[in-house]
Amino acid sequence: MNELELKKLWQVTNDKLEQSFVIQKENIEDITRVKIHNLLSSMKPIKIFTLLIGILWVGIGGIALGSIYLYAFSEANKFFLFSATVQVLLTGIALFFYIYQLITIYQVDMTEPILKAQQKIASLKISTLWVTRILFLQLPVWTTFYWNTSMLENENWFQWIVQGIATLSFSFVAIWLFFNIKYENKDKKWFQLIFNGKEWTPLMKAMKLSEQIDKY
Template sequence: MNELEIKELWQTTNEKLEESFVINRKNTEDITRITVHNLLGSMKPIKYFALLVGILWVGIGGIFLSSIYLNSFSEANKFFLFSASIQVGLTAMALFTYLYQLITIYQVDITDPIIRTQEQLARLKTSTLWVTRILFLQLPVWTTFWWNETMLTDWSILQWIVTLFFTLSFTLIAIWLFFNIKYENRRKKWFQLIFSGKEWTPLMKSMELLEQVEEYKD
């Protein structure tokens, strides 16, 4: 085999290797897109369930509270009324977030560029963090909805101390979670305890897969 034949063989081998590399990269991208699409699809049932429960809760609660405000506001227990109003209002905010997430999931297309899919996943991640913050803000009102005016005259100091301790504790927890639920804390145990299951894990796996594809391309 002369030098020219060796060079031709070397060039042919390189071309085949490059072609094989391109094919493997394309197959990897295609498989990743399908996997990501399936992972996001697995999030839909829990989103639909949350949306359905939220609609029922806000709908029934809204009608009930509207009736009280319109017909018997002066006689109503103000502690219950305002606590329930806050709870229903926060749930309504969460409801719109879940609707936005479902729309975003359906907009993800396996034929889109990876950068666009990553942007959509980033929006899902951000909205998931926000909806969790919003829902945790409900904690304090779950300790005040049963308060009533007789507490002001009939309760002892000890009863007030115990009651205010729980309300203050739930308020501090809600505020702490609101400011600390962020992506930077995802490695911490308390964060992983809150964020697990079908609303978070598929999203994280999808983001990791797309990051791996980008690294592979580089």
Template sequence: MEDTEIINLWKSYGQKLEESLHLNRQNAEEITRLKVRSFLSPMKPVKLFAIIVGIIWVGLIDILIISNLPTGNWFFIISAGIQVLLTKLAIIIYLYQLILIHQADISEPILQTQHKLARLKSTTLWVTRILFLQLPVWTTFYWNKSMLLNGTIPLYMLQTAVTLTFTFVAVWLFRNIKYENKDKKWFRLIFDGKEWTPVLKSIELLNQVKEYKANA
């Protein structure tokens, strides 16, 4: 066999190998997209259910706030107002997350999908932090003028301890719910489920594809 034929065979083999590697990369990306869709799909009904229930809830609370305005029970009005305001903010975030999940389902470059998943992860942390800020008002909405005027010292002490405890927990969670704490037991207890696990699995898959493409 002449040198020219050997060189041509080698070039042909190299070209086929390159085509095979390119096809493998494409197949890996497509399989990854399918897996990401399968991970994110169960999140849609959860988010949609939360939005529907949230809208119904804030509607009822708004009615209660308006109906209590004539009586002037400001403990209830302020507590319920804070709670419903935070819930409305959470609903807006859930709507934004539904858009992100839908967009992540569309075939697009891996990098763009990674950005959307990063925002989905970030907003999941934020909406949880916001919802936990509601804890203190659940200990104050039932206060009234009669309770303050006619209550006993043990009642005041108990109520103060409960409210301060809930406030401390709310502030602590707001400050410590961060991605850096994802491996801690209390964090996993809060986020274990369809709100969090699919996002992490999807991000991990896309990172693997990115590394594969970089090393290929």
């Protein structure tokens, strides 16, 4: 076999290998897109359930609070009114994030490029972190809704010290979590304790799959 024939054989073999590599890569991308779609779709039930509960909670709470503000504001317990208003408002903000997430998940298409899927995964990750931060801001008002004027008149200093410690502690935890819930802390135990569930785990698996395609 002369040099020219060897070169032709090498070229043919190289072309076949490149073609095989391209086909293999396309197959891997197709399988990855299907897996990503299935992982993100698995998040739909819990998000729909949470959204429905949230809408019910905000709807009932909003109607009740509206009635108090309109017809019984002067007689209402202002501590309860303030606490409930903050809680309902924060829950309402969280609902917008859940609606956005559901729309994003339903827009994921198995035939779209991996890059678009990665962008949607990134937006879901960011919105999940934000909605968790916002919901944790509710912590302090769960320690103030039962306050009333009679407590100010009748409770002794020791009871108020205990109450103050509880409220300040919840406030500190809420603020600390708001500023520290970020993706850079994903490997820390407290972060994993909060985010270990059906709203986060499938998202992380989808992200890892999309990153593997880039490495490939």
